[in-house]
Amino acid sequence: xxxxxxxxxxxxxxxxxxxxxxxxxxxxxxxxxxxxxxxxxxxxxxxxxxxxxxxxxxxxxxxxxxxxxxxxxxxxxxxxxxxxxxxxxxxxxxxxxxxxxxxxxxxxxxxxxxxxxxxxxxxxxxxxxxxxxxxxxxxxxxxxxxxxxxxxxxxxxxxxxxxxxxxxxxxxxxxxxxxxxxxxxxxxxxxxxxxxxxxxxxxxxxxxxxxxxxxxxxxxxxxxxxxxxxxxxxxxxxxxxxxxxxxxxxxxxxxxxxxxxxxxxxxxxxxxxxxxxxxxxxxxxxx
Amino acid sequence: xxxxxxxxxxxxxxxxxxxxxxxxxxxxxxxxxxxxxxxxxxxxxxxxxxxxxxxxxxxxxxxxxxxxxxxxxxxxxxxxxxxxxxxxxxxxxxxxxxxxxxxxxxxxxxxxxxxxxxxxxxxxxxxxxxxxxxxxxxxxxxxxxxxxxxxxxxxxxxxxxxxxxxxxxxxxxxxxxxxxxxxxxxxxxxxxxxxxxxxxxxxxxxxxxxxxxxxxxxxxxxxxxxxxxxxxxxxxxxxxxxxxxxxxxxxxxxxxxxxxxxxxxxxxxxxxxxxxxxxxxxxxxxxxxxxxxxxxxxxxxxxxxxxxxxxxxxxxxxxxxxxx
Numbered sequence: 089x090x091x092x093x094x095x096x097x098x099x100x101x102x103x104x105x106x107x108x109x110x111x112x113x114x115x116x117x118x119x120x121x122x123x124x125x126x127x128x129x130x131x132x133x134x135x136x137x138x139x140x141x142x143x144x145x146x147x148x149x150x151x152x153x154x155x156x157x158x159x160x161x162x163x164x165x166x167x168x169x170x171x172x173x174x175x176x177x178x179x180x181x182x183x184x185x186x187x188x189x190x191x192x193x194x195x196x197x198x199x200x201x202x203x204x205x206x207x208x209x210x211x212x213x214x215x216x217x218x219x220x221x222x223x224x225x226x227x228x229x230x231x232x233x234x235x236x237x238x239x240x241x242x243x244x245x246x247x248x249x250x251x252x253x254x255x256x257x258x259x260x261x262x263x264x265x266x267x268x269x270x271x272x273x274x275x276x277x278x279x280x281x282x283x284x285x286x287x288x289x290x291x292x293x294x295x296x297x298x299x300x301x302x303x304x305x306x307x308x309x310x311x312x313x314x315x316x317x318x319x320x321x322x323x324x325x326x327x328x329x330x331x332x333x334x335x336x337x338x339x340x341x342x343x344x345x346x347x348x349x350x351x352x353x354x355x356x357x358x359x360x361x362x363x364x365x366x367x368x369x370x371x372x373x374x375x
Numbered sequence: 376x377x378x379x380x381x382x383x384x385x386x387x388x389x390x391x392x393x394x395x396x397x398x399x400x401x402x403x404x405x406x407x408x409x410x411x412x413x414x415x416x417x418x419x420x421x422x423x424x425x426x427x428x429x430x431x432x433x434x435x436x437x438x439x440x441x442x443x444x445x446x447x448x449x450x451x452x453x454x455x456x457x458x459x460x461x462x463x464x465x466x467x468x469x470x471x472x473x474x475x476x477x478x479x480x481x482x483x484x485x486x487x488x489x490x491x492x493x494x495x496x497x498x499x500x501x502x503x504x505x506x507x508x509x510x511x512x513x514x515x516x517x518x519x520x521x522x523x524x525x526x527x528x529x530x531x532x533x534x535x536x537x538x539x540x541x542x543x544x545x546x547x548x549x550x551x552x553x554x555x556x557x558x559x560x561x562x563x564x565x566x567x568x569x570x571x572x573x574x575x576x577x578x579x580x581x582x583x584x585x586x587x588x589x590x591x592x593x594x595x596x597x598x599x600x601x602x603x604x605x606x607x608x609x610x611x612x613x614x615x616x617x618x619x620x621x622x623x624x625x626x627x628x629x630x631x632x633x634x635x636x637x638x639x640x641x642x643x644x645x646x647x648x649x650x651x652x653x654x655x656x657x658x659x660x661x662x663x664x665x666x667x668x669x670x671x672x673x674x675x676x677x678x679x680x681x682x683x684x685x686x687x688x689x690x691x692x693x694x695x696x697x698x699x
Contacts, residue, residue, distance in 0.1 A: 102496050109493035117481060199477025203539065206441045206473070207494035208466035214494075373443040 131171035131237035164241025171237035185302035188285025194295030280326035280356030398449035424589030425582040427599035470540030480525030529556035624675035
């Protein structure tokens, strides 16, 4: 039993071990993989549906459906934008809500939270690690949709130069760059829901309850956003500016709504992140 | 067992115990008083038995010591530092098994330990795999290390929880009901392990509701009931506190009871051919001689040693039942 080990002093980098472990643990869960599988299937379904519908030469969409859907037959890259527009209102935030809601409540439910805390993980460190992991999940989930859409689009439709919403033409490489940028913005759009879910997760010992509450709040906010009489409230709903990512397809890019969206997400992250911190660092862990 | 080497004290107050609480109190929301003014001192190097019926406040106390629950009032110092404030400095030196094991069922036993070790920012990642392997070996789980934890039996989970407490050299081990769910063989192995650790100089704080377990492995003990500490001290003194009973086996119980009373034996009870009473301070040979002089035919004469259970009943005036 050497005391020397402790005396040598811990490296500050060791603190990242928890983040690595958290990532491994999250992405080895069957549930996480199932969520990612569902997300990957959405672009395939959309692509196949468009392909079947336009097999006789008619144009897709006919004015309905998610943004960009009528352009897919000309350029498979548009399936990326369509798939993100289709999953952002519900599938993506639901997946994030499940992962964020379960983050702490699930550990409390299983009893593993007390062992992490006596390890000692440190309450603030554990909370920050959990939030970082949920953000990593936001990014991975968005990229799964984007990559699945890109592959499906490339297999089913022609690729090439594309026309922006403003009517100008850009090269395929620049189009690909914009697609990546859009994926990043979509991932960033989910940080508000992630913070909200994490806060809910500090309130209960039941992972299921936290997930259900978060997804319930998500649906409620989406409904509120549809009620015109509440328009005074709309700019403060985290989902209100979500579809502004389409402005990245304008030339030049129209930044107003994009920055409003990112600012709002930062506000949600700050408010609910602080609330989660205040709650989690003072809470009695009795589970 | 008390041969634990005196270690250099790193605590702010040398001479203090490894765990010291002063008037430690926890009242839960809703008003239930779980722990009431606890003054507990756990000496360095001891195997300290923390005894009490289920629901007596043992686990709440342990959770306060581990910084999981904030005390309503009073103070708790672990390794000389205040809890929960110094949790990050104290807990790397403490291994704990609290209210049974809790595992990630979808991870293997080994991966469970790797994760818990990664949670400790002062644990060296370069030695992590080796330390995990050693801990698994120590509790006899090497063969099952690759199995998913949800396939473990309760005994195996308990062992894995214990392995987590042994990932690093510890100054204090807090084991809450460590033999719960184990078969007799497993219980014996755990007790042997506890003795081994104690002989290395680790202080062991062992909570249990099993009196004979405490009596077998502990050097010191404290008894709790309904949130209050009734007594604490070396186990030998605690059982000595309840003096043994004099037992006389005789075909003449009535005469024997009369003589014993004359000889100053208190609380004499005759049942069948057994007459028992509180052993007097004087030489028992004199008492026996008096019985024989009075013509009492004595078949057996002796003192039944008091157990910790007798001590407990004597202290609480009640059986060892679940508190309401």
